Each structure stands twice: as structure tokens, then as C-alpha cells.
Amino acid sequence: MAEQMNDKIAQMENYIMKKCxxxxxxxxxxxxxxxxxxxxxxxxxxxxxxxxxxxxxxRCYWVDAVTMAEAFRxxxxxLADMTKDEIAALxxxxxxxxxxxxxxxxxxxxxxxxxx
Amino acid sequence: xxxxxFQCSKCIPERKQHAVIKGKGETLTDALPLGYxxxxxxxxxxxxxxxxxxKHVIGTPMKDVIHLSHGPIGCTYDTWQTKRYISDNxxxxxxxxxxxxxxEKHIVFGAEKQLKQSIMEAFKACPHIKRMSIYQTCxxxxxxxxxxxxxxxxxDEMPDVDIFVCNSPGFGGPSQSGGHHKINIAWLNQKVGTxxxxxKSDYVINYVGEYNIQGDQEVMIDFFxxxxxxxxxxxxxxxxxxxxxxxxxxxLNVLECARSAEYICNELRKRYGTPRLDIDGxxxxxxxxxxxxxGLFFGIEDRAQAIIxxxxxRWQPELDWYKARLLGKKVCLxxxxxxxxxxAHVIHEEMGVDVVSVYTKFGHQGDMEKGISRCEEGALAFDxxxxxxxLEAMETLKPDIIFTGKRPxxxxxxxxxxxxxxxxxxxxxxxxxxxxxxxxxxxxNAIYSPIHKLAxxxxxxxxxxxxxxxxxxxxxxxxxxxxxxxxxxxLREYTGKYNCLKDLRKKTxxxxxxxxLADAV
Numbered sequence: 344m345a346e347q348m349n350d351k352i353a354q355m356e357n358y359i360m361k362k363c364x365x366x367x368x369x370x371x372x373x374x375x376x377x378x379x380x381x382x383x384x385x386x387x388x389x390x391x392x393x394x395x396x397x398x399x400x401x402r403c404y405w406v407d408a409v410t411m412a413e414a415f416r417x418x419x420x421x422l423a424d425m426t427k428d429e430i431a432a433l434x435x436x437x438x439x440x441x442x443x444x445x446x447x448x449x450x451x452x453x454x455x456x457x458x459x
Numbered sequence: 460x461x462x463x464x465f466q467c468s469k470c471i472p473e474r475k476q477h478a479v480i481k482g483k484g485e486t487l488t489d490a491l492p493l494g495y496x497x498x499x500x501x502x503x504x505x506x507x508x509x510x511x512x513x514k515h516v517i518g519t520p521m522k523d524v525i526h527l528s529h530g531p532i533g534c535t536y537d538t539w540q541t542k543r544y545i546s547d548n549x550x551x552x553x554x555x556x557x558x559x560x561x562x563e564k565h566i567v568f569g570a571e572k573q574l575k576q577s578i579m580e581a582f583k584a585c586p587h588i589k590r591m592s593i594y595q596t597c598x599x600x601x602x603x604x605x606x607x608x609x610x611x612x613x614x615d616e617m618p619d620v621d622i623f624v625c626n627s628p629g630f631g632g633p634s635q636s637g638g639h640h641k642i643n644i645a646w647l648n649q650k651v652g653t654x655x656x657x658x659k660s661d662y663v664i665n666y667v668g669e670y671n672i673q674g675d676q677e678v679m680i681d682f683f684x685x686x687x688x689x690x691x692x693x694x695x696x697x698x699x700x701x702x703x704x705x706x707x708x709x710x711l712n713v714l715e716c717a718r719s720a721e722y723i724c725n726e727l728r729k730r731y732g733t734p735r736l737d738i739d740g741x742x743x744x745x746x747x748x749x750x751x752x753x754g755l756f757f758g759i760e761d762r763a764q765a766i767i768x769x770x771x772x773r774w775q776p777e778l779d780w781y782k783a784r785l786l787g788k789k790v791c792l793x794x795x796x797x798x799x800x801x802x803a804h805v806i807h808e809e810m811g812v813d814v815v816s817v818y819t820k821f822g823h824q825g826d827m828e829k830g831i832s833r834c835e836e837g838a839l840a841f842d843x844x845x846x847x848x849x850l851e852a853m854e855t856l857k858p859d860i861i862f863t864g865k866r867p868x869x870x871x872x873x874x875x876x877x878x879x880x881x882x883x884x885x886x887x888x889x890x891x892x893x894x895x896x897x898x899x900x901x902x903x904n905a906i907y908s909p910i911h912k913l914a915x916x917x918x919x920x921x922x923x924x925x926x927x928x929x930x931x932x933x934x935x936x937x938x939x940x941x942x943x944x945x946x947x948x949x950l951r952e953y954t955g956k957y958n959c960l961k962d963l964r965k966k967t968x969x970x971x972x973x974x975x976l977a978d979a980v
Contacts, residue, residue, distance in 0.1 A: 360832035361804050362748075364737040367829050369721060399710060403734035406752045448488035451824040453495065 352436050365407045366445050371454045374446050384408035386434035390427050467847035473499045478841035487828050492842040495823040497633045502845045506820050511538050512635025513627035513642040514594040520670045520696040522546035525581045525588050527557040529574050530596025543883040544670045546697045557581050561598050574609050590700040592623045600628035634821035643722035656705035660689035660971035662757040665709040668716030671696025673887025674960040684968040686762040707731045718796035740890045742805030770892035780950040781899035784936040786811035793863035794881040796822040800829035810899050815856045818844045860906050875915050877905040893955050900953045907932040
């Protein structure tokens with residue numbers, strides 16, 4: 344079961360790392376903010392929940408989130424067979440994984456520079 | 460991902476941490492090349508200096524500006540016209556370069572008088588130009604000339620001119636990237652917010668990190684105009700000085716080259732609350748996704764979709780013609796910075812080539828993270844290369860072509876490896892759908908040029924075949940193709956014009972709309 348979940352996360356991770364740029368902002372705090380907002384919104388979109396996009400900043404996160412949700416639905420047909428709880432757990436796992444690859448496990452020495 | 464040690468660099472052991480090979484199942488957390496560090500003594504770097512990064516990458520593409528270097532003539536002359544950042548005002552910024560021509564006497568006695576005289580002379584020589592950028596160099600930084608004070612004095616005397624001062628001497632960073640940072644922040648601090656623009660549309664963006672190499676910016680502006688999106692300023696290709704002073708009024712910063720211009724976007728986000736949207740303008744799919752995202756932001760994604768459908772239908776058969784002939788060709792993708800990640804995945808997917816190596820001359824570790832993520836397993840990734848490492852990589856990997864700058868490109872030619880100029884292009888523009896086909900055509904022309912086969916023959920020792928006539932590109936490229944592809948009635952070679960910008964510059968657009976939209980940002 345866990346292996347299956349990891350497999351699914353790997354497919355989504357592959358899409359993000361190959362096709363997206365939002366996860367590679369230049370500082371730790373910036374990456375954390377991007378990951379939390381964009382992946383958080385993607386999760387809500389996939390769960391059919393409303394997304395707050397009233398400010399320009401939120402709208403910008405939403406643009407990446409909605410694009411990604413659309414790509415996941417197209418590339419990961421198994422999403423359609425998952426329950427909402429399963430999707431939520433999957434997205435939590437994906438968030439943890441992307442945070443690890445881009446922040447907590449990253450070898451990028453510039454991430455904690457105080458300035459941009 | 461194991462680190463890779465070049466044989467030629469064994470005598471510089473620190474170089475080992477600047478190269479990795481992407482292994483199966485390994486991630487960025489296993490190994491990442493070091494980057495954005497001072498070049499290791501003994502390694503003959505291909506990098507430019509921080510002055511060059513500020514002036515020649517970012518400052519000089521501004522088109523209605525006298526670009527004046529305060530330093531020895533060599534600083535400006537040796538880097539003049541190295542990039543083809545054209546403009547629609549008869550390329551003023553490429554045609555002319557200005558310097559104060561500092562000499563030893565100025566080092567001893569100061570060069571502020573000389574600077575003021577040069578500024579006056581330049582404005583007098585170009586009376587139609589009222590804007591100037593002055594670039595500090597190592598020499599003027601070391602003697603401590605107060606460039607800002609001189610510029611202010613001139614502006615007080617000539618109220619119709621405006622001057623920007625960029626203090627980014629050559630030694631001000633490990634590479635040109637240090638200069639990118641400095642000029643971004645200097646422009647923001649000195650100039651942004653000093654002009655109020657005319658807002659004509661409900662959808663207003665800055666297009667940032669785009670330098671109009673052979674017309675790339677003009678291709679993109681066409682798409683934005685067709686969507687009804689007003690581009691307030693382009694930072695900085697084909698950009699106007701005063702438009703760039705008004706960057707604070709855009710609703711969205713659309714960022715192309717994050718390596719050279721993320722700083723200004725980040726600061727605009729902090730100071731003015733303008734969000735930053737990173738896009739990819741190269742390749743069919745990335746281009747489509749990028750336009751769609753901008754459309755989504757403003758609630759006009761249908762306009763983006765109309766462009767995507769039209770352009771894809773027009774150009775897909777031509778891209779596919781080249782893809783069939785480029786399939787499996789090995790590429791070393793060796794640009795300066797951002798193109799390693801803009802191109803790594805999309806040339807593989809859309810042109811069929813295999814990227815066997817990526818490098819970056821001045822990129823940071825963040826660029827390597829993006830580039831390594833996007834290239835396939837087995838690729839050799841290295842930072843701040845030297846000429847010997849480049850040669851060793853080419854001898855080992857045996858690429859069919861490399862995409863790089865003209866210095867390493869000429870080295871590649873010597874060992875009979877064709878190259879395309881990744882910085883200044885061959886027959887650009889390469890952005891947009893048509894541009895991407897033009898890029899594919901350039902790749903095809905380079906790989907299948909009969910000259911490479913002929914050049915491999917050494918007339919002093921090889922037998923020269925006299926029973927064969929001259930081989931054409933098509934004979935070489937179609938030798939192993941199936942009849943289905945060879946005789947396809949749908950696929951075709953590039954059918955665009957030699958100069959695809961000519962018509963673009965004459966094009967007219969419907970006026971922008973200004974209406975109250977409940978969901979407009």
C-alpha cells in the first residue's frame with residue numbers, strides 16, 4: 344500500500360520537477376511559501392474545495408495550482424478512482440516530498456542567505 | 460549522483476565538487492555541483508565579469524539610452540556587440556558604444572572631470588537621446604570617482620536628461636551574475652516609481668528577464684497584444700528607459716530568465732505587492748502553458764487558447780519534420796545560465812535529441828537544481844567549466860552538436876563538433892512557435908551540414924574519395940528514415956520567412972479594453 348502511494352507520489356514529483364519552476368525560488372522561506380500555497384491550493388482543487396484567490400498574490404499561486412491540478416488529472420488517471428481521503432493523504436505526501444527535495448534535503452548552499 | 464572528476468582537472472582537486480553525473484533513481488539531495496563561487500585559481504574560466512553582467516547582459520538592451528562605461532576603452536570595446544539584442548529603433552544601443560577612455564593619468568588625478576566631459580559630448584553627439592546609463596568599472600571603482608555626483612550635476616544643468624548610475628565593477632562578484640544582481644537592485648532603488656505610466660488595459664504586466672535576442676521579445680509582445688495584455692515594460696530587451704521607470708504599476712511580473720532578473724521581481728513583490736509568475740517561453744508545450752497561466756491570472760484564458768490552437772496547427776507539422784530527423788542526436792547543452800533549464804527537457808521532448816551534458820558558466824546552484832531535474836539520467840552536469848574540461852567532455856560523450864557561446868563554440872569546431880550559439884542564436888528569434896521551428900532548423904542545418912564530414916578528412920593522410928559526388932543535407936539526414944516519414948505529405952520543412960520580424964513590426968492590433976470586471980485583478 345505504502346509502495347503504491349510512493350509510486351503515485353513519484354509520478355507527480357516527476358511532473359513538478361520536469362515541468363514546473365515555482366518550486367525553485369531562491370531562498371528557504373520563499374520555497375516554503377511557494378510549496379505551501381501552491382501545493383495547498385492544488386490539494387483543495389483536487390478535493391473540489393473552494394480556493395481563496397482574492398489578492399494578486401493568491402491569484403498567482405492559484406494559476407500554478409490550477410495548471411498543475413489539470414495536468415495531474417490528465418497524466419494520473421488513477422486519481423479519478425481515489426477517495427477524497429486518499430487524495431488528501433496523497434497530496435500531503437507529495438507536499439512533504441517536495442519540501443524535502445527543495446528545502447530540508449536540498450544541498451543548495453544559497454538557500455539560507457539572508458538577502459535575495 | 461556521484462561527483463565527476465575530469466582527468467584534466469586532477470591537478471585542481473577542488474573542481475571535483477563542481478561536476479556530477481545524474482544517476483538512476485538519484486535526486487538533487489544526493490549531490491549537487493557547487494556554484495556561484497569564485498573561480499578556482501588555475502582553472503581558466505569562461506565567465507564574464509560583474510561589469511559585463513550588469514552592462515552587456517542587462518543594461519545595454521535598453522534601446523533609447525546612451526550606455527557609457529566609466530573606465531578604460533577596452534572594458535566597453537571588448538564586450539561590444541557580443542550579443543544580438545536588437546531593437547525596433549534601428550538598433551541604436553548596438554550600433555554605438557561609449558566610454559570615458561580612462562588612462563593612467565586619471566588613475567592618479569581622478570577622472571570625474573573626464574566623466575562629465577564625456578557625458579556632455581555623448582549627449583551632444585546624439586541629440587535625440589535624452590537618457591543615459593553610466594557603468595562603473597574596476598578602474599573607476601578603485602579610484603573612488605563619485606559617479607552619482609557627476610550625474611546629478613549634469614541632470615541639474617540639463618533638466619531634459621535623466622541618468623542612471625550602475626556601480627558594478629568587474630571585481631564585484633564571482634561572475635557576471637554578481638552584476639545582474641547589482642543592476643537589478645540599482646534600477647529598482649534609483650528609477651522604479653519615478654514615472655507614472657498610461658494604463659490602457661485591464662491586464663497589465665511587466666515582461667522581465669527577456670533581452671530580445673534576435674527578436675524574441677517582439678514575438679512575445681505579439682502574443683500579449685493579441686491577448687489584450689498591455690506590457691508596461693520589458694526588462695530590458697527592446698525596452699524603453701522611461702517605461703522601465705514605471706514598472707511599479709503592473710499587475711503581474713512575468714519572469715522569463717530568473718537567473719538574471721528574479722531580484723527585481725522579488726523586490727517588486729516585497730515593495731509593491733506585484734506577484735511574480737515564472738514562465739518558459741521556449742518550446743510548444745511550455746509556451747502554451749505559459750500563455751494559459753497569464754490568461755488564467757486575468758480571467759482571459761480563452762484568448763490564450765485561441766493563440767495556442769492557431770499557432771500549434773500552423774507550426775506542428777514543421778517541428779515534427781525536424782524532430783523525425785533529429786531523433787537520438789546527442790547534445791551538450793552548455794549555455795551561460797537559464798537556458799540550461801529552459802531547454803533541457805523540451806529539446807528532448809519536442810526535438811527528439813538527447814541531452815548528454817549540461818553546464819552553466821555563471822549559474823547558481825538553483826539553476827543546477829532546475830537543469831538537473833529537467834535532463835535525463837546519465838547526463839554530466841558541471842559548473843564554471845574550463846576549456847580543457849569542455850574538450851574532455853566532448854571527447855568522452857561524442858555529442859553531435861553543442862549549444863554554447865562563441866568562445867567554447869569555436870573550440871568545439873576545432874574538433875569538428877558543430878555548435879549553435881546559445882547566447883546570441885544563429886537564425887532567431889527562437890521563442891514562440893515559429894521561433895522554436897527556426898531553432899530546430901538551425902540544429903538540423905548544423906548537424907547535417909556536409910562540411911563537417913568533409914572537414915573530418917585530413918588531406919595529409921586520409922584517402923580522399925573521388926568516386927562520390929557532394930552529399931546534400933537531405934541525403935545525410937534521410938538516409939535511415941522510413942519511407943512513411945520521407946514521403947509524408949503532412950510534415951514539411953520550415954516555410955516561414957527569412958526575416959519573420961518584418962511583418963510583426965508592421966502589425967496593428969485592436970485597442971486594449973478597459974472595463975470593470977468583477978474578477979479582474
